[in-house]
Amino acid sequence: MSEHQGAPLHTYVFVRADLPLADQVVQVGHACLEAGRRFEQPPTLGHVVVLSVPSQRELLSATARVRMAGIRCLVFSDPDLSILRQETAACSEPVSADDRRVFRRFSMWRAPRAG
Secondary structure (H helix, E strand, O other): OOOOOOOOOEEEEEEEOOOOHHHHHHHHHHHHHHHHHHOOOOOOOOEEEEEEEOOHHHHHHHHHHHHHOOOOEEEEEOOOOOOOOOEEEEEEOOEOHHHHHHHOOOEEOOOOOOO
């Protein structure tokens, strides 16, 4: 994807809310690093938007929806977690303003409230 009329690009990261908080942070980093290796990067720094999904099933559903819209999305599985072979996070390629609409239906990530 390329920049649209000079507007910055956005990269969207999905992370599972059912993981412990520390694991969520790590999984976002892993997914971004892997996507950075796979997808062409824009010449200027854009924005990263972190989104939350409640489970592995919802993560796979979200990435399928994004891919159906023609946006590439890398799904990450962390072999170091005890939930081996489960997808933990996903990262989109950088997208322009026109493609951002696909992500509007998803919830922004929020830190769990201390209880």
